[in-house]
Amino acid sequence: MVPVRVKAKSSDKFVETYAFLDSGSTATYCSDRVLHLLGIVGKKTILNLSTLGNKQKQTTREVRGLEISSLDGEHTIELPPVFTQPSLPLSRADVPSEEDVTGWPHYRDLELERIDSEVDLLIGVNVPKAMEPWDIIAGKDGGPFAIKTIFGWVVNGPLEVSGEDTESFAQAHFIKGSASLEEQVRDHFNKNFPERSIDDKLENSKEDCQFMESMKQSHKQNDHFFVNLPFKHQCVALPNNKKQAEQRLTMLLKRFVKDARFREAYNDFMNKVIEKGYAHRVSPDDKPEDGKVWYLPHHGVFHPKKNKIRVVFDCAARYGGTSLNDQLLQGSNLTNTLVGTLTRFRQDEVAVMGDIESMFYQVHVSPSDRNFQRFLWWPKGDTSAKPVEFQIVVHLFGSTSSPIIICQLCSAANRGRSERKVQ
Known part of the structure; x- marks a missing residue:
């Protein structure tokens, strides 16, 4: 996980958040909170979502024209179409800190930037530039290894956690396929009748x-x-x-x-x-x-x-x-x-x-x-x-x-x- 800035190409307004670099996902996602803060709505679409042991159709929104950059604004990457989720199955507690790697002396000078935010982006393999390794620090004695990316250092592997109530878990996020042919045809013809979108009204859940x-x-x-x-x-x-x-x-x-x-x-x-x-x-x-x-x-x-x-x-x-x-x-x-x-x-x-x-x-x-x-x-x-x-x-x-x-x-x-x- 790395801290980034995310914004629309046509706007100067940005949001600082954490991005999870997930090589197991073929798509890129953002939380509804990001769109809420940026003032973006997105286009409604349907996905065939495949996760570990589960396949389902899901109504979501597709957002184009987003870009992410490092906190200092020096490096910027334009994102492919991004799909929204109410929230991502990750939290700020999952973000490693310098205290987490103090047990390994070869990470003593590792700089892990922290910001006050949740994890609102999941970057898939369709953004290879974000995952490109610039430098690598190999792990020792079964510990984690570190990779420097365009947005900073990320830590991979098990971190030392104490206490009997800690949980071990594995998460897989990947998307396969897209909307069915029938849904794509229906969406195509609906574009010729824009009044349909005007009739859409978000009601309270x-x-x-x-x-x-x-x-x-x-x-x-x-x-x-x-x-x-x-x-x-x-x-x-x-x-x-x-x-x-x-x-x-x-x-x-x-x-x-x-x-x-x-x-x-x-x-x-x-x-x-x-x-x-x-x-x-x-x-x-x-x-x-x-x-x-x-x-x-x-x-x-x-x-x-x-x-x-x-x-x-x-x-x-x-x-x-x-x-x-x-x-x-x-x-x-x-x-x-x-x-x-x-x-x-x-x-x-x-x-x-x-x-x-x-x-x-x-x-x-x-x-x-x-x-x-x-x-x-x-x-x-x-x-x-x-x-x-x-x-x-x-x-x-x-x-x-x-x-x-x-x-x-x-x-x-x-x-x-x-x-x-x-x-």
Whole structure:
């Protein structure tokens, strides 16, 4: 997996994400989230999808004119037609880091860039330039080997993982064939009747309706909205992943020892989060019932332009076959179309752009759901002390449901202002 930028050739807007280089796939895929962020719709099509032990027809969207580049923009590759998927069976937890290869001395100087993103691209063998090896570091003692590609280093092979609850799995992704002849003929003639595409209207799915019902339970208190975590199932029961959080905290402590600047910036960030009330220390007497608590691992990411750190609470970290994001509803796509945004620039003489500081942190999680957002940290950043439990009381940037929750609340606020203005 490598971090890349993806964008449409006709636009300057790009999205940073991880790309999975999969030599077992003959096609290239992207998640719906990428199209959502780029403001692209794509053309509806049908695929005959063949995976390991399974063949099925699948309705998807075909996107042309996408290109990917390295994070510094130095190298760019134009992609063949890309097919969309609601999500890819990969997560940020699968991305190897420098800590993962510290056990092999010959990888000590290996640079593995990390970004704050999910894995939203699967690059198949129809993009050979992306998989072309520029350099190779052979594995030793049964360990992984590393390959340098046009977008950076990738690590292949087993990584050392500790703990009894780790899972071993193999994934295969490949596509065979295309739409049937009958479907291709039907699609060809439909192109001569464009009104058919105008009749297509995206309706809310069952999960979207369930998400909206969850939003109706929100309430406002002391100038803040309180919204429940929109779980897919009311009787959610999660495994106890405290061991995973402890392991990740141990890895973080090792980096603190090596990098004093990173440690200081990390402590400052966490102190501000706690001082501003975005996180509270959990009382030792607070013992939630089994299945009703989840611990969020966290790591730090430096912003390349602002040169400051942001601590990311990893809602996508998987344990026992699941993650917090797996349990949450995403909600419907509320992003404005690019055409609509550009058109509104013609309404008035002056356009204003603004940014809300810590916008996600302004919406609180209902107290009943806060135990699903616990994390481990040292009191006042003192790493010589024993870690204690805290809980995040606001909706997090990395949560799959947070963007739509924010959009829904902003839309509701705008409608309220418009109604008051009319009255």
